[in-house]
Amino acid sequence: MSLRLRDLLFEQGVDVSDPAVLADLANEFEVQIGAADQQRVLDEYTSGRDRGVIGSPHFFTPSADFFCPALDVSRDSLGNLQVCANEAAFDEFILACFS
Template identity: 90%
Template sequence: MSLRLRDLLFEEGVDVSDSVVLRGLAKEFGVEIGAADQQRVLDEYISGRERGVIGSPHFFTPTADFFCPALDVSRDSQGNLQVCANEAAFDEFILACFS
């Protein structure tokens, strides 16, 4: 399922936060979604937002937090995903992990 999610997001440009998309994916993989699952996801989302999470992967170290530290991720004016390596940010992340 995780590889399918990756393909939907990065290869097909699908909004994987859309509930219709997620329900279709769950059906495709035979995953049943109950009310308790929905509440747990909502609770984790709220907790993450309160901590400052803006996406995945988002890491927390003793001195800072980092969103996708090896890459600059953005969208262009047409909404296409743009991803570029960011060696300096990755180095900063590694230093924060081991200091």
């Protein structure tokens, strides 16, 4: 389900916050959703925001946190998304994971 959700959001540009989209996804995977589940999502969203999560993937290690550690993600002066590999940042992330 998580891969399908990511595909909808990042590949197809679907608004995955739309309750109808989420209901269709739940039906596709035969998942029952209750009020407690909805509250848990809101609680986890708040927790992530409070911890400083800025996107996905965002990792936390004992010494630091890393957003998309293998890539430099930015926008140019026209607002176009720019994505480049960042080997040094990935190495720093790996070292933080195992230190």
